[in-house]
Amino acid sequence: MYAQVIVDIAHSNVDKIFEYSCGEDVKPGCRVKVPFGGRVIDGFVMGISGVSSYPAEKIKPLAGVYSEPPALVPECFSLMQSMAKRYRVPKAVCLRLFIPSEMRLGKVREVYRKRVKYTSDITLSKSAVKQREFFDYLKLEKDVDYAIVCNQFGRGAVNAVIEKGAGALYSVKVNRSPMQGGGEREEKKILTAAQLAALKSIESSAQTVQLIHGVTGSGKTEIYLNAIANAVKQGKTAIFLVPEISLTPQMLSQLRRRFGDGAAILHSGLSAGERFDEWWRLRTGEAKIAIGARSAVFAPLENLGVIIIDEEHDSSYFSESSPRYSTLDIAKLRAQYNRCKLILGSATPSVESYAAAKKGEYNLITLTERINGKPMPEIEIADMRKEVKRGNNSAFSQALREELKETLENGNQAIIFLNRRGYSHTVICQECGYVAKCENCDVSLAYHSEENCLKCHYCGAKYRMPRACPECGGLHLRYGGTGTQKVVADLKAAFPQARILRMDNDTTSGKEGHYKILKSFGDHEADILVGTQMIAKGHDFPSVTLVGILDADMSLHFSDYRAGERTFQLITQVSGRSGRAGEAGKVVLQTSSPENYILRYAVNYDYQGFFNNEIALRETTQFPPFSLIVRVMVTSSEDKIALEALKGVWFDIEELRKENPDRFIFLNKMHSPIKKIQGKVRYQVLMRLTGDSLLEEIYDISVKHTTSDALVYVEENPANLS
Numbered sequence: 048m049y050a051q052v053i054v055d056i057a058h059s060n061v062d063k064i065f066e067y068s069c070g071e072d073v074k075p076g077c078r079v080k081v082p083f084g085g086r087v088i089d090g091f092v093m094g095i096s097g098v099s100s101y102p103a104e105k106i107k108p109l110a111g112v113y114s115e116p117p118a119l120v121p122e123c124f125s126l127m128q129s130m131a132k133r134y135r136v137p138k139a140v141c142l143r144l145f146i147p148s149e150m151r152l153g154k155v156r157e158v159y160r161k162r163v164k165y166t167s168d169i170t171l172s173k174s175a176v177k178q179r180e181f182f183d184y185l186k187l188e189k190d191v192d193y194a195i196v197c198n199q200f201g202r203g204a205v206n207a208v209i210e211k212g213a214g215a216l217y218s219v220k221v222n223r224s225p226m227q228g229g230g231e232r233e234e235k236k237i238l239t240a241a242q243l244a245a246l247k248s249i250e251s252s253a254q255t256v257q258l259i260h261g262v263t264g265s266g267k268t269e270i271y272l273n274a275i276a277n278a279v280k281q282g283k284t285a286i287f288l289v290p291e292i293s294l295t296p297q298m299l300s301q302l303r304r305r306f307g308d309g310a311a312i313l314h315s316g317l318s319a320g321e322r323f324d325e326w327w328r329l330r331t332g333e334a335k336i337a338i339g340a341r342s343a344v345f346a347p348l349e350n351l352g353v354i355i356i357d358e359e360h361d362s363s364y365f366s367e368s369s370p371r372y373s374t375l376d377i378a379k380l381r382a383q384y385n386r387c388k389l390i391l392g393s394a395t396p397s398v399e400s401y402a403a404a405k406k407g408e409y410n411l412i413t414l415t416e417r418i419n420g421k422p423m424p425e426i427e428i429a430d431m432r433k434e435v436k437r438g439n440n441s442a443f444s445q446a447l448r449e450e451l452k453e454t455l456e457n458g459n460q461a462i463i464f465l466n467r468r469g470y471s472h473t474v475i476c477q478e479c480g481y482v483a484k485c486e487n488c489d490v491s492l493a494y495h496s497e498e499n500c501l502k503c504h505y506c507g508a509k510y511r512m513p514r515a516c517p518e519c520g521g522l523h524l525r526y527g528g529t530g531t532q533k534v535v536a537d538l539k540a541a542f543p544q545a546r547i548l549r550m551d552n553d554t555t556s557g558k559e560g561h562y563k564i565l566k567s568f569g570d571h572e573a574d575i576l577v578g579t580q581m582i583a584k585g586h587d588f589p590s591v592t593l594v595g596i597l598d599a600d601m602s603l604h605f606s607d608y609r610a611g612e613r614t615f616q617l618i619t620q621v622s623g624r625s626g627r628a629g630e631a632g633k634v635v636l637q638t639s640s641p642e643n644y645i646l647r648y649a650v651n652y653d654y655q656g657f658f659n660n661e662i663a664l665r666e667t668t669q670f671p672p673f674s675l676i677v678r679v680m681v682t683s684s685e686d687k688i689a690l691e692a693l694k695g696v697w698f699d700i701e702e703l704r705k706e707n708p709d710r711f712i713f714l715n716k717m718h719s720p721i722k723k724i725q726g727k728v729r730y731q732v733l734m735r736l737t738g739d740s741l742l743e744e745i746y747d748i749s750v751k752h753t754t755s756d757a758l759v760y761v762e763e764n765p766a767n768l769s
């Protein structure tokens with residue numbers, strides 16, 4: 048037999064099929080070891096055949112086969128082909144997405160524990176006290192853990208009893224599953240009429256993609272869970288994607304209660320061993336439901352019955368490293384392959400998805416009411432320009448202060464949202480205007496009061512806080528732009544009695560960092576939670592009756608065509624945390640541009656109004672979905688080399704435009720908005736195209752100009768244009 052193998056090397060030079068001779072035990076999808084260029088490396092078996100296209104004496108045998116079942120499911124081959132073609136990356140790079148990195152790097156293995164089973168009665172001499180003690184224990188318990196009894200009775204005694212024939216050693220595979228100990232099962236809820244109608248519409252729909260547009264608290268999750276349960280009932284499997292699962296412990300415990308060991312979670316908060324075991328439970332079919340963030344779209348499941356993408360508008364669904372795939376695109380491919388439904392859900396669908404639904408490409412399902420009939424919280428706009436005129440230079444408007452006071456007096460909880468961590472965003476010399484900047488990145492440094500240092504939020508570099516300006520020696524350094532640490536300090540000053548928690552990237556390190564903060568706030572151990580966008584997502588805290596949005600404009604003024612959309616989404620999501628149970632909720636939204644139309648729609652929860660306005664705007668200005676934005680990035684540690692590569696890219700793309708003038712709406716080359724990140728200079732060729740027909744050529748150009756010193760890559764409708 049001959050195996051067709053793709054070697055696990057991420058280079059286009061070896062991106063082809065190699066043949067090796069092999070035994071009967073090798074199957075398509077197996078991971079194998081192969082001799083390659085004088086070394087032994089890993090590879091993936093793509094196919095098996097009885098005949099070879101090479102002369103027999105030229106073919107080497109495989110050097111080894113990894114464990115059964117084959118690591119790759121059959122669907123991988125078709126997905127890999129599409130991805131490799133679509134994103135112009137070596138096939139090995141695509142295949143790597145389908146298996147846990149722990150497995151590839153050989154860092155984690157399956158863990159076995161030794162146990163001792165009682166086999167037969169024996170007689171022991173009176174003097175062997177420990178042996179007798181262990182023997183009696185074994186006879187009583189019948190089956191015990193070897194390590195534990197060794198600890199308890201002494202290894203010598205345990206081994207002696209086994210040798211004398213009273214017990215037999217054996218091994219069991221240990222599951223490091225975080226789902227273990229599922230607790231009591233959750234009772235299924237009686238579905239509302241709206242939920243039933245939604246499920247029915249999904250089932251009878253002719254379209255593959257289903258878009259559920261449902262206000263926060265409208266019971267979307269329950270619809271997902273029922274769709275999953277239906278798939279499992281039919282003997283099928285399911286993938287459930289959420290933006291950042293480690294941020295939503297409530298969602299996790301709900302899933303655990305509903306599906307027990309039938310579900311496996313894949314997320315970055317797990318230990319390597321846990322992730323590895325969860326992945327195997329899916330691959331062997333022990334678990335039929337995969338739950339996780341973006342990368343769980345590659346879960347090793349066969350016979351999918353449904354795929355769900357919750358909060359489908361979230362930017363975390365775009366991969367920011369090679370291959371730069373969109374999770375939605377991969378999910379569509381998998382849904383087509385498996386002939387199953389793909390359900391997208393959001394309270395604020397992306398403009399692209401909603402437009403597709405309006406055009407009839409997706410089945411649109413709308414839920415307009417919250418489950419418990421509670422109204423959406425009232426959003427009050429606080430005009431920060433007026434506050435400044437009145438002499439209020441603090442981070443809090445008068446309205447927010449009063450609402451906070453009342454909330455605390457009533458024993459309720461509040462959430463304060465600000466999308467900036469640290470104490471201040473910048474440090475500026477008041478005498479010469481010097482701004483502290485990172486040496487590796489073209490960004491200003493944030494001051495962190497707890498460590499009394501300056502930090503770069505792009506590369507993580509830390510710098511000592513200067514006592515005087517390094518440029519002019521001036522002693523008056525000013526903190527510009529409020530961050531979460533300063534908000535906490537100001538809150539403490541204004542409300543000395545209040546218990547305050549902070550949640551941002553600085554406070555959530557460690558495996559359970561998020562969980563601890565959320566649990567503590569959920570248990571009402573604090574009155575106010577201050578945080579970045581981590582606190583915007585999906586949390587359900589019944590006692591929260593006030594949400595303060597400190598700077599609604601921040602995302603509005605980004606030079607990104609999605610700025611308005613993002614702001615609308617963020618305000619709606621954060622506001623959705625207020626007044627979910629019991630008392631009515633309230634939101635105070637601080638802004639310096641209260642007349643902005645995006646804020647107007649957000650305040651009224653008017654998604655339709657927002658969408659109609661936005662889509663008209665995008666049509667006149669020819670932005671997505673009426674065009675495709677393509678950015679070719681050129682980065683290098685040396686400016687000269689980057690410019691050289693940029694010149695080559697630019698020349699080729701200009702040629703392409705000359706040949707296809709009607710396909711280009713816009714084309715330009717420039718420094719990227721952030722000129723340097725992690726020591727690499729960044730240039731870009733930015734274009735807007737009428738469609739995706741030139742993508743192949745553009746990817747070709749990027750591959751052509753990539754060298755060992757300059758990286759050139761393509762981004763399609765990038766989520767982040769910095």
Ligand code: ADP
Binds near residue numbers: 238261262268418587
């Ligand atoms: P969404 O995902 O749309 O924001 P959720 O699914 O979180 O909404 O539902 C909001 C609340 O309503 C949750 O507390 C959920 O447990 C509850 N809920 C959902 N469906 C039902 C139902 N059919 N009966 C009772 N409670 C429900």
Ligand code: ZN
Binds near residue numbers: 486487488503508
């Ligand atoms: Zn930096």
